[in-house]
Amino acid sequence: xxxxxxxxxxxxxxxxxxxxxxxxxxxxxxxxxxxxxxxxxxxxxxxxxxxxxxxxxxxxxxxxxxxxxxxxxxxxxxxxxxxxxxxxxxxxxxxxxxxxxxxxxxxxxxxxxxxxxxxxxxxxxxxxxxxxxxxxxxxxxxxxxxxxxxxxxxxxxxxxxxxxxxxxx
Amino acid sequence: xxxxxxxxxxxxxxxxxxxxxxxxxxxxxxxxxxxxxxxxxxxxxxxxxxxxxxxxxxxxxxxxxxxxxxxxxxxxxxxxxxxxxxxxxxxxxxxxxxxxxxxxxxxxxxxxxxxxxxxxxxxxxxxxxxxxxxxxxxxxxxxxxxxxxxxxxxxxxxxxxxxxxxxxxxxxxxxxxxxxxxxxxxxxxxxxxxxxxxxxxxxxxxxxxxxxxxxxxxxxxxxxxxxxxxxxxxxxxxxxxxxxxxxxxxxxxxxxxxxxxxxxxxxxxxxxxxxxxxxxxxxxxxxxxxxxxxxxxxxxxxxxxxxxxxxxxxxxxxxxxxxxxxxxxxxxxxxxxxxxxxxxxxxxxxxxxxxxxxxxxxxxxxxxxxxxxxxxxxxxxxxxxxxxxxxxxxxxxxxxxxxxxxxxxxxxxxxxxxxxxxxxxxxxxxxxxxxxxxxxxxxxxxxxxxxxxxxxxxxxxxxxxxxxxxxxxxxxxxxxxxxxxxxxxxxxxxxxxxxxxx
Numbered sequence: 081x082x083x084x085x086x087x088x089x090x091x092x093x094x095x096x097x098x099x100x101x102x103x104x105x106x107x108x109x110x111x112x113x114x115x116x117x118x119x120x121x122x123x124x125x126x127x128x129x130x131x132x133x134x135x136x137x138x139x140x141x142x143x144x145x146x147x148x149x150x151x152x153x154x155x156x157x158x159x160x161x162x163x164x165x166x167x168x169x170x171x172x173x174x175x176x177x178x179x180x181x182x183x184x185x186x187x188x189x190x191x192x193x194x195x196x197x198x199x200x201x202x203x204x205x206x207x208x209x210x211x212x213x214x215x216x217x218x219x220x221x222x223x224x225x226x227x228x229x230x231x232x233x234x235x236x237x238x239x240x241x242x243x244x245x246x247x248x249x
Numbered sequence: 250x251x252x253x254x255x256x257x258x259x260x261x262x263x264x265x266x267x268x269x270x271x272x273x274x275x276x277x278x279x280x281x282x283x284x285x286x287x288x289x290x291x292x293x294x295x296x297x298x299x300x301x302x303x304x305x306x307x308x309x310x311x312x313x314x315x316x317x318x319x320x321x322x323x324x325x326x327x328x329x330x331x332x333x334x335x336x337x338x339x340x341x342x343x344x345x346x347x348x349x350x351x352x353x354x355x356x357x358x359x360x361x362x363x364x365x366x367x368x369x370x371x372x373x374x375x376x377x378x379x380x381x382x383x384x385x386x387x388x389x390x391x392x393x394x395x396x397x398x399x400x401x402x403x404x405x406x407x408x409x410x411x412x413x414x415x416x417x418x419x420x421x422x423x424x425x426x427x428x429x430x431x432x433x434x435x436x437x438x439x440x441x442x443x444x445x446x447x448x449x450x451x452x453x454x455x456x457x458x459x460x461x462x463x464x465x466x467x468x469x470x471x472x473x474x475x476x477x478x479x480x481x482x483x484x485x486x487x488x489x490x491x492x493x494x495x496x497x498x499x500x501x502x503x504x505x506x507x508x509x510x511x512x513x514x515x516x517x518x519x520x521x522x523x524x525x526x527x528x529x530x531x532x533x534x535x536x537x538x539x540x541x542x543x544x545x546x547x548x549x550x551x552x553x554x555x556x557x558x559x560x561x562x563x564x565x566x567x568x569x570x571x572x573x574x575x576x577x578x579x580x581x582x583x584x585x586x587x588x589x590x591x592x593x594x595x596x597x598x599x600x601x602x603x604x605x606x607x608x609x610x611x612x613x614x615x616x617x618x619x620x621x622x623x624x625x626x627x628x629x630x631x632x633x634x635x636x637x638x639x640x641x642x643x644x645x646x647x648x649x650x651x652x653x654x655x656x657x658x659x660x661x662x663x664x665x666x667x668x669x670x671x672x673x674x675x676x677x678x679x680x681x682x683x684x685x686x687x688x689x690x691x692x693x694x695x696x697x698x699x700x701x702x703x704x705x706x707x708x709x710x711x712x713x714x715x716x717x718x719x720x721x722x723x724x725x726x727x728x729x730x731x732x733x734x735x736x737x738x739x740x741x742x743x744x745x746x747x748x749x750x751x
Contacts, residue, residue, distance in 0.1 A: 106729075154730060164329070170741055172741070187291065190298055191294075191295075194295070194298055202298075202301070206298060206302045206305070207302075207305055209302050210302050210303075210306055213306060214306065214310055215310075217313060221317050225292075226291065227317055227318050228292065231316075231318070236316065239316060243312050243315055243316075243325070244312075245341075245360045245363040245364055245367070246308045246311060246315075247309050247312055248309045
């Protein structure tokens with residue numbers, strides 16, 4: 081990562097808790113949200129642009145996001161439309177390893193990827209959650225994610241009846 | 250799984266994607282502090298994100314999620330959860346005992362009807378992917394056809410908008426289902442199944458994308474395959490994939506009659522001069538000519554004359570040639586070169602395909618003004634030669650020199666570091682260069698060329714001395730961090746082709 085071409089200038093971003101991070105333009109442009117911001121000021125102004133404030137991302141999460149975008153800055157990124165119809169399930173081993181984190185971090189990563197509009201990262205992290213949900217009963221899912229059971233017995237019975245057609249027999 | 254609710258514990262994900270319950274020790278105070286704040290944020294994840302997560306799950310997994318809490322129940326009925334619907338052998342089936350073959354999945358019509366009533370209006374894409382049970386698939390298609398007809402009539406609210414949003418349809422036929430290694434016997438669809446398929450296609454009036462793969466029809470059936478689609482969707486269809494409609498030469502004229510077609514992926518045996526002529530007056534942008542293991546071994550190409558007029562009539566259209574042959578079975582099988590077509594990419598996905606001088610020179614000769622992508626996917630099963638004279642280095646340099654638009658090159662055979670450096674320098678528009686580190690020979694094995702300055706020669710000599718220096722110099726030339734690929738990465742590599750999705 082020591083070779084940065086002159087046309088890939090440094091950019092700074094500031095997390096919600098005030099920590100500043102430095103990365104490169106090429107990496108940060110993976111974020112659709114920041115890309116839109118930068119397009120507004122015009123690329124010529126990037127050098128003189130101050131640090132970009134990111135109100136919705138804390139420093140721990142931002143650090144993780146930056147690690148990912150720097151690794152993937154040279155890859156062709158799919159658009160959010162392409163992701164919706166994505167059928168291939170291949171995951172880069174680097175990404176697989178990258179996603180080894182606890183659920184809290186994963187939650188923050190998902191919301192950050194959503195806010196920053198990084199379709200591929202959002203796909204990876206939401207898919208990871210889907211993999212955790214697989215082969216679990218509702219009670220196991222509740223326990224895993226610490227979700228409160230807010231159904232009354234009558235309600236749950238009604239839902240069970242309504243959606244029974246889904247169940248494999 | 251029993252879970253004790255305790256402040257001193259939490260869930261973690263281990264390497265096998267399993268969540269495991271761990272006791273948090275004193276040294277983990279940081280996590281502990283976070284926990285009380287973060288507790289149960291998961292039930293309030295924005296709909297959009299939960300919708301996305303649900304969409305990766307199977308139907309029964311979605312059902313379990315709908316039982317988790319009221320917020321998740323609501324998400325169950327959001328339209329993007331059901332956007333893509335795959336039908337496989339046992340989708341919406343029940344098990345029925347058969348005296349001869351034991352327990353068999355049989356389509357549960359009541360379940361299937363409930364499914365379509367509840368969520369049928371959200372479906373945008375249907376993929377039908379049977380592996381052996383054609384009866385269930387046929388019944389499902391009939392039921393769907395019936396539902397769409399009813400919903401169009403509009404008198405019964407049960408069928409409200411069912412299937413009205415379907416824009417993508419894919420049907421993949423397992424034509425190799427009875428194959429074994431020695432004797433590859435290929436079966437086709439056709440008969441009743443084809444009738445059912447065509448009836449369904451007739452009801453789909455908004456198709457933007459249609460994929461029919463490996464149908465292997467008889468000629469008389471193939472000629473009429475797209476009759477209904479043409480009638481329903483001749484103005485709306487944009488993306489058409491027709492792979493191996495037949496196993497013999499049988500041009501499908503219909504492909505040239507879709508007014509707004511942008512992308513066509515077709516096998517060479519289903520294309521001829523007349524098809525090309527029709528296609529040249531459409532707004533087609535990408536024509537992928539695709540061969541796989543089930544395609545005939547040497548289909549005829551279109552004529553030079555036809556390609557010439559195609560280029561003139563539709564100068565924006567780009568042609569892509571691709572061959573995929575995953576099995577190791579023996580037999581001659583070659584890429585059909587379309588003479589002087591506007592070919593932008595030539596790609597191979599086969600463990601056996603080796604670059605030969607004859608093939609490469611023909612490709613360069615015919616496509617030098619257009620070719621932008623060339624490469625081989627997968628790890629080869631052969632050993633590439635080590636000696637310079639037997640290697641492909643000089644052929645690659647020839648290609649780089651002759652094809653000014655070359656932007657992407659994927660090499661899996663042995664080359665030297667000096668060749669890579671020369672390639673990066675010679676192909677001025679190159680921005681993707683994939684090579685296997687394992688097959689890169691650290692060597693300066695090019696004789697001094699009279700056109701090279703002393704300075705250039707020195708640079709080449711010094712830079713080709715190690716992987717690191719080669720990578721550093723090529724990074725600089727390509728203006729991005731460039732590294733050679735491990736075999737693991739190379740194995741999973743897919744060359745980026747425009748609108749090529751099967």
